[in-house]
Amino acid sequence: MQEKTNLQKHITGFMTGREYLKKSLEAVAASSVKTDIEVLVVDNNSADGTVEMVQSEFPQVRLIANKHNFGFARANNQAIRQINGSSEFILLLNPDMIVLPNTLSDMLAWMRVSTQAAVAGCHLVSEHGATVKHVRRFPRLLDQLAIVLKLPHLFPNVLKDYLRDDFDYDQPAKVDSVRGGFFMMPRSTIEQVGLLDERYFIWFEEVDYCRQVYQKGLEVWYTPVTDCIDFVGQSFKQVKRGTTQKYFQDSMLKYFKKWHPLWQYLILRAAWPIGRLAVACGSLLGVKNKANT
Numbered sequence: 318m319q320e321k322t323n324l325q326k327h328i329t330g331f332m333t334g335r336e337y338l339k340k341s342l343e344a345v346a347a348s349s350v351k352t353d354i355e356v357l358v359v360d361n362n363s364a365d366g367t368v369e370m371v372q373s374e375f376p377q378v379r380l381i382a383n384k385h386n387f388g389f390a391r392a393n394n395q396a397i398r399q400i401n402g403s404s405e406f407i408l409l410l411n412p413d414m415i416v417l418p419n420t421l422s423d424m425l426a427w428m429r430v431s432t433q434a435a436v437a438g439c440h441l442v443s444e445h446g447a448t449v450k451h452v453r454r455f456p457r458l459l460d461q462l463a464i465v466l467k468l469p470h471l472f473p474n475v476l477k478d479y480l481r482d483d484f485d486y487d488q489p490a491k492v493d494s495v496r497g498g499f500f501m502m503p504r505s506t507i508e509q510v511g512l513l514d515e516r517y518f519i520w521f522e523e524v525d526y527c528r529q530v531y532q533k534g535l536e537v538w539y540t541p542v543t544d545c546i547d548f549v550g551q552s553f554k555q556v557k558r559g560t561t562q563k564y565f566q567d568s569m570l571k572y573f574k575k576w577h578p579l580w581q582y583l584i585l586r587a588a589w590p591i592g593r594l595a596v597a598c599g600s601l602l603g604v605k606n607k608a609n610t
Contacts, residue, residue: 340415341410341412341414341416342356342378344415348418352405354421355404357378357399357400358381359393359396361392381395388518389520390513390514390516391513393409394512394513394515398512406428408501409497413549414548415548420543423543424437424439424543431489431540435503435505435535436502436506437539437540438451438496439540440540440542440543440544442544443546448486450484451547452486452490454481454494455527456521456524456572457479458581460476460478460479461585465591465592466588486541489541491537493537494524495537497522497523509533510535511529514529517568517572518568519561520564520565525572
């Protein structure tokens with residue numbers, strides 16, 4: 318794995334969404350991968366000059382400029398539909414991900430010999446060189462209830478199993494799901510499983526896709542063969558917290574309605590107002606406590 322000192326040269330302090338994408342595209346262009354690669358960027362109606370930046374600085378990139386924000390799944394599907402038919406592998410890469418010089422070549426080499434992997438994710442590291450723990454179990458009612466009701470604030474270990482706290486990121490392994498920010502698959506996976514489910518605007522779409530992979534008798538794998546820098550959530554910083562919570566709630570409920578018994582979906586739907594009330598009460602108590610100190 319890369320040394321922290323080698324990672325630091327990719328960091329330029331605070332960056333906007335456009336600047337993260339620029340760094341990401343520059344890193345892809347500087348990759349040591351030996352085969353031809355096709356790069357597509359889908360812009361979901363950003364207002365920070367991203368479209369103009371891509372057009373002027375990366376003319377070789379195929380740009381899809383949407384007039385509206387269509388969400389993660391639909392935007393990725395737009396790109397997948399336009400990928401050259403001869404492409405052997407497809408990588409979904411978030412704009413706040415920075416590949417290292419050998420990331421793509423190492424990952425492609427691993428994928429070519431690891432034919433059991435219909436989807437794979439690599440070792441993700443933060444800008445400080447720490448492992449980003451992104452392997453998860455498939456969502457279950459109790460762990461999602463704990464998230465909705467904010468129980469980890471009271472019981473920090475309640476999600477240890479769901480979050481795979483004991484997972485060994487130094488070893489390759491068959492897993493339930495990997496982060497959608499770095500999501501590689503052979504083209505044959507798309508042919509067998511299909512595209513991402515566009516009912517999800519953001520969140521749960523990669524988990525849903527991994528469920529579909531297993532439903533087809535295929536496998537999802539994690540490999541430590543290479544690293545990729547993950548700035549973890551920088552793409553969401555332009556979205557208000559209340560809006561992201563609505564997206565998260567909507568996607569969680571859609572996931573459970575699709576994959577779990579109806580009674581579990583109904584329990585989760587009823588729990589969300591309780592969770593919001595708990596947050597509101599906690600915020601109010603926090604304000605009162607601050608006033609009394």
